[in-house]
Amino acid sequence: MEHFPSTVLQNYPICEKYYCMRLLWPDQYPAPLPGQFLTIRPPAGTRALLRRPFAVSSYSKGDSTIEVIYERRGEVTRYLSTMQTGDQLDLLAPLGKAFPAATEDHRPVLLAGGIGMGPMFFLAEALSALDRQPLLLLGARDASLIPDIPILEQVETIIATDDGSKGFHGTTIDALVDYERSGTVEKSEYFACGPMPMLSALAVHAENTQRQCWVSIEQTMGCAVGACMGCVIPIHDPKRYARVCTEGPIFDSREIVWT
Ligand SMILES: Cc1cc2nc3c(=O)[nH]c(=O)nc-3n(C[C@H](O)[C@H](O)[C@H](O)COP(=O)(O)OP(=O)(O)OC[C@H]3O[C@@H](n4cnc5c(N)ncnc54)[C@H](O)[C@@H]3O)c2cc1C
Ligand code: FES
Structure with missing residues (x-):
């Protein structure tokens, strides 16, 4: 996990409620893998306190960029939708576990x-x-x-x-x-x-x-780094609960107690 500033390269609507934000991902930071996510510190100009989690939706090593697709929903995502090329964001990334490799011949x-x-x-x-x-x-x-x-x-x-x-x-x-x-x-x-x-x-x-x-x-998250237990879900394990932010967000569906 790294903590670094990133620059907005593009930010545009892709349908009625969703936007795509393209961000600089300098090569010195670990490449994100499918399933992993990042958190964004609420930009100055919002009153929100907690960092907001978003999945990575694309990564280009050649261009040193990632993309995030987000829904304009509440205070932070409304603000994100107004951001312009050149604006800065504070990222913690990459977070969580990635999808495992797909099984051969399936x-x-x-x-x-x-x-x-x-x-x-x-x-x-x-x-x-x-x-x-x-x-x-x-x-x-x-x-x-x-x-x-x-x-x-x-x-x-x-x-x-x-x-x-x-x-x-x-x-x-x-x-x-x-x-x-x-x-x-x-x-x-x-x-x-x-x-x-x-x-x-x-x-x-x-x-x-x-x-x-x-x-x-x-799952709604607090710290997103395993410290607050704000994101737990019940699992079939003697421990009974798993933290989505660090033990997930990817799970074998048989692990989860579906309610
Ligand atoms: C691992 C992970 C990956 C995510 N990836 C994406 C993504 O790729 N794109 C995207 O648009 N959103 C994603 N989310 C949800 C995203 O974090 C919330 O939409 C965002 O935090 C809302 O912030 P806000 O300040 O705009 O809205 P708020 O004012 O905080 O909330 C607005 C509304 O959204 C609901 N909400 C907030 N967080 C969540 C959540 N985690 N799940 C469901 N409902 C929520 C609230 O209950 C409220 O009704 C992800 C969440 C997690 C945990
Ligand atoms: S959000 Fe704090 S432990 Fe997962």
């Missing part, structure tokens, strides 16, 4: 729900670079929340919307079941980030179909 199936898309785009980018041909299922409430972003053209993608305004009409899990029913039977492994009901439904589906399933949990 197709990596990536499920992204809503703003959980960031880490899945990064994983899709990394798997494509290894020629692992991921399948990406991207679910949103409606077409206005599907971003215009190059990765969706670069990997095989199925879009699902709850209201059917774009792509498959139904949830991401409905789209997955439909794909598995109509597609060729293949060995696959799931990687997912999104709302808890989506992750918990996927965990059940993975159990029923005997597939490995890795989930990224976005």
Whole structure:
């Protein structure tokens, strides 16, 4: 984990509520891995105290940049959406555990729900670079929340919307079941980030179909470095609770007690 200043290189809307921020990531800092996140100190000009966590959604070693996709939600993200090229941010990064390597001879199936898309785009980018041909299922409430972003053209993608305004009409899990029913039977492994009901439904589906399933949990955080216990979730382990910030945010879905 490193603490360093970074410069905003680009910051632009990619759909109705989401923005993409491109930041300088100097080469002397450890390369982030898919699934890892960073925290941003609330910029001067906001009254917020706690650092805010965001997943890395892309990394380019050649350009020394990362991207973060964020939803304009509360005080800090509203402020972030107004930041300009050249503005400075204070980062702690990279944080948390990364997704494990995808199992050889299994197709990596990536499920992204809503703003959980960031880490899945990064994983899709990394798997494509290894020629692992991921399948990406991207679910949103409606077409206005599907971003215009190059990765969706670069990997095989199925879009699902709850209201059917774009792509498959139904949830991401409905789209997955439909794909598995109509597609060729293949060995696959799931990687997912999104709302808890989506992750918990996927965990059940993975159990029923005997597939490995890795989930990224976005829990409200305090310190984000393992000190405050503000981010714990119940797990099937004698310890009973795990800190999402340091033991996660990536978990085997069978580890978690889904409530
Ligand atoms: C590991 C991790 C990765 C994350 N990655 C991303 C990302 O890539 N893009 C992104 O937009 N957001 C991400 N989040 C959520 C992000 O941290 C919050 O949206 C952000 O802190 C909101 O700050 P704010 O000051 O704008 O809103 P606040 O005023 O703090 O909150 C606004 C609303 O958002 C809710 N909220 C705040 N934090 C969370 C959270 N962690 N999960 C769910 N709801 C929350 C609050 O309950 C409130 O209703 C991530 C969170 C975690 C823990
Ligand atoms: S946020 Fe403090 S321990 Fe995880």
